[in-house]
Amino acid sequence: MTAQDTLRDLKAINEKYQMFHAMTPDTECGDAGFLFSAKDNLTSKDMETCAGSRILEGYHPVFDATCIEKLRSAGGKLIGKTNMDEFGFGTFSTNSGFEIPKNPYDLNRACGGSSGGSACAASVIEDHISLGVSTGGSICCPASFCGVYGIAPTYGRVSRYGLIDYGNSLDKIGVISQKATDLKKYMEIIAGKDDRDPTSMVQPEFRTAYRKIGSVAIPKEGVEGLSKEVEAVFKDAVEQLRSMGVDVDYVDMPSLKYAMPAYYILATSEASTNLARYVGMRYGHQEGDHSLKFDDYFTAVRSKYFGDEAKRRILLGTYARMAGFGGRHYAKAREVRQVVINDYKSILKDHDAVLAPTMPFTAPRFDDISKMSALDSYKADYLTVPANIAGTPHLSVPCGYDSDGMPVGMQFVADHWNEDILFSVAEDWEKQFDLRRPEVSI
Amino acid sequence: MMDEKTVKDVAKFAHIDLTDEELKRYCKDLGDILGYFELLNEAPGCDERGVNPIKVEDIVREDIPEVKFDADDLLRDMDTYERYVRGPRLS
Numbered sequence: 001m002t003a004q005d006t007l008r009d010l011k012a013i014n015e016k017y018q019m020f021h022a023m024t025p026d027t028e029c030g031d032a033g034f035l036f037s038a039k040d041n042l043t044s045k046d047m048e049t050c051a052g053s054r055i056l057e058g059y060h061p062v063f064d065a066t067c068i069e070k071l072r073s074a075g076g077k078l079i080g081k082t083n084m085d086e087f088g089f090g091t092f093s094t095n096s097g098f099e100i101p102k103n104p105y106d107l108n109r110a111c112g113g114s115s116g117g118s119a120c121a122a123s124v125i126e127d128h129i130s131l132g133v134s135t136g137g138s139i140c141c142p143a144s145f146c147g148v149y150g151i152a153p154t155y156g157r158v159s160r161y162g163l164i165d166y167g168n169s170l171d172k173i174g175v176i177s178q179k180a181t182d183l184k185k186y187m188e189i190i191a192g193k194d195d196r197d198p199t200s201m202v203q204p205e206f207r208t209a210y211r212k213i214g215s216v217a218i219p220k221e222g223v224e225g226l227s228k229e230v231e232a233v234f235k236d237a238v239e240q241l242r243s244m245g246v247d248v249d250y251v252d253m254p255s256l257k258y259a260m261p262a263y264y265i266l267a268t269s270e271a272s273t274n275l276a277r278y279v280g281m282r283y284g285h286q287e288g289d290h291s292l293k294f295d296d297y298f299t300a301v302r303s304k305y306f307g308d309e310a311k312r313r314i315l316l317g318t319y320a321r322m323a324g325f326g327g328r329h330y331a332k333a334r335e336v337r338q339v340v341i342n343d344y345k346s347i348l349k350d351h352d353a354v355l356a357p358t359m360p361f362t363a364p365r366f367d368d369i370s371k372m373s374a375l376d377s378y379k380a381d382y383l384t385v386p387a388n389i390a391g392t393p394h395l396s397v398p399c400g401y402d403s404d405g406m407p408v409g410m411q412f413v414a415d416h417w418n419e420d421i422l423f424s425v426a427e428d429w430e431k432q433f434d435l436r437r438p439e440v441s442i
Numbered sequence: 443m444m445d446e447k448t449v450k451d452v453a454k455f456a457h458i459d460l461t462d463e464e465l466k467r468y469c470k471d472l473g474d475i476l477g478y479f480e481l482l483n484e485a486p487g488c489d490e491r492g493v494n495p496i497k498v499e500d501i502v503r504e505d506i507p508e509v510k511f512d513a514d515d516l517l518r519d520m521d522t523y524e525r526y527v528r529g530p531r532l533s
Contacts, residue, residue, distance in 0.1 A: 059519060060518065062511050062515045062516055062518075154496070155494065155495050156496050169494045169495065170495075195503040198498065198499075198500070198501050199494065202496065202497065202498055255486065261479040261481050261482050264475070272456065276457075279457070281520075281521070281528075281529045282520050282527060283519075286520070286521040287521075290528065290530050290531065291531070292531075293530060293532075294531065294532055295457065297529075298457045298530070299457045300459070302456075302457050303459040303460075311458055311460075311468070312471060312472075314456050315452050315453060315458070315468055315472060316472060316476075318452050318455055319448075319476075329479060331491065332482045332485065332487070334493075335486075335487050335488040336482065336485050336486075336488075337495065338488040338490040338492060339485070339487075339488045341495060373471070373474065374471045374474070374475060375471070375474045375478055379478075391496050392495075416495075416496055
């Protein structure tokens with residue numbers, strides 16, 4: 001499929017898979033060197049940007065996020081903004097005010113979240129890369145469920161200018177693609193210092209030269225609670241890694257089990273303050289009753305347009321920051337974050353990467369997701385949140401398929417700023433892995 | 443189960459009105475979630491408590507005046523009155 005074919009068929013593709021919330025009206029690709037899409041929490045000056053939330057409906061930014069600006073400057077054409085959980089609040093891209101993307105391997109199943117539309121687009125469209133954003137696992141989870149490669153780089157590697165914040169100390173922009181080689185190619189474009197995001201200014205050189213991986217460590221706690229099928233596929237993948245000359249050791253990392261509650265305390269605390277800016281003025285819906293006093297006006301707009309999960313996380317984060325409770329759990333969550341960082345660094349003294357399955361199960365069916373409680377959904381993130389609170393780079397590769405043909409992913413975690421080892425192992429893996437593309441018919 | 447008064451107080455502070463059905467649901471959900479988070483009590487502590495996962499330095503850029511965006515472009519999607527952003531009354 002050529003770029004021209006993709007643009008011609010884009011509407012039909014989207015009707016089937018619902019990966020895009022907004023799409024280019026163009027049917028000609030002109031002199032574009034490549035096509036890309038971006039998660040809808042990255043501002044784009046020619047497309048509506050809603051971050052999956054109805055409260056931002058009608059928001060047309062006047063500027064591009066740095067990562068989008070850089071891809072356009074490199075010859076890329078933005079073809080769509082991808083569907084996602086509202087503000088990134090979810091594991092399945094079902095917590096959206098708009099369309100819910102469908103898994104390319106089974107339309108009755110979810111794409112994962114919260115960059116579900118991005119992973120769906122990367123899986124369905126040939127030669128396509130999509131920008132995702134990870135706060136607690138939102139790149140690797142959907143990459144795993146949709147059978148593609150995805151990288152969330154070190155915190156601070158890619159400028160967050162133009163990203164609609166979820167958790168400022170956690171958000172990372174990365175790349176999702178069918179090809180491991182694309183991750184390095186496009187990360188090289190979007191990485192780098194940007195004085196509009198001070199956290200990007202401390203980064204060292206972005207290394208991309210090949211560096212053969214020698215050993216991985218698998219935390220024993222990272223292979224607990226897996227579905228039988230994921231456990232079996234992962235076991236085979238580990239044997240395959242060994243046959244590629246990679247040493248595999250099992251290690252203890254007890255802090256992993258505390259990462260999930262620590263993540264949700266930190267992330268919702270930050271989110272609840274970030275979302276205070278959405279009050280029915282300046283952005284999105286502004287048709288509230290101006291005869292109301294300002295507190296009542298703000299409350300009316302927020303109550304009407306925030307979705308269920310956004311309200312839940314605002315309440316959770318607001319409570320976590322309140323005196324009494326906050327002094328107890330918020331401070332402890334910050335300590336746990338440091339403990340997890342220290343544990344990764346300790347393990348990575350003797351190993352090149354830490355490895356575990358990306359998700360404990362394959363993409364669930366929508367009717368099963370609807371029966372899950374909020375806590376069940378949070379618990380599903382226990383394998384992806386540790387690297388995210390640590391800010392360490394992590395990359396998911398497809399590593400096999402279950403008996404229904406659904407993809408299974410495994411996630412490599414490296415030390416801060418060591419994306420090069422992740423690119424290298426992903427490219428080595430890609431050379432011997434038999435990727436099964438989904439059947440795409442429109 | 444979190445008590446209704448606490449959830450109502452938190453919601454008021456967060457500028458969110460809850461329906462009766464939402465109040466019941468969030469009382470249960472927050473109770474379940476925070477009950478599980480008690481796990482943090484047994485987590486090992488640490489003397490370090492950074493805000494960011496990497497060391498971030500204060501880096502300032504040159505303060506150069508510029509007009510980066512056209513005011514009319516910025517106001518395009520905003521509810522305005524004579525080029526002022528409209529908002530609710532203050533009292």
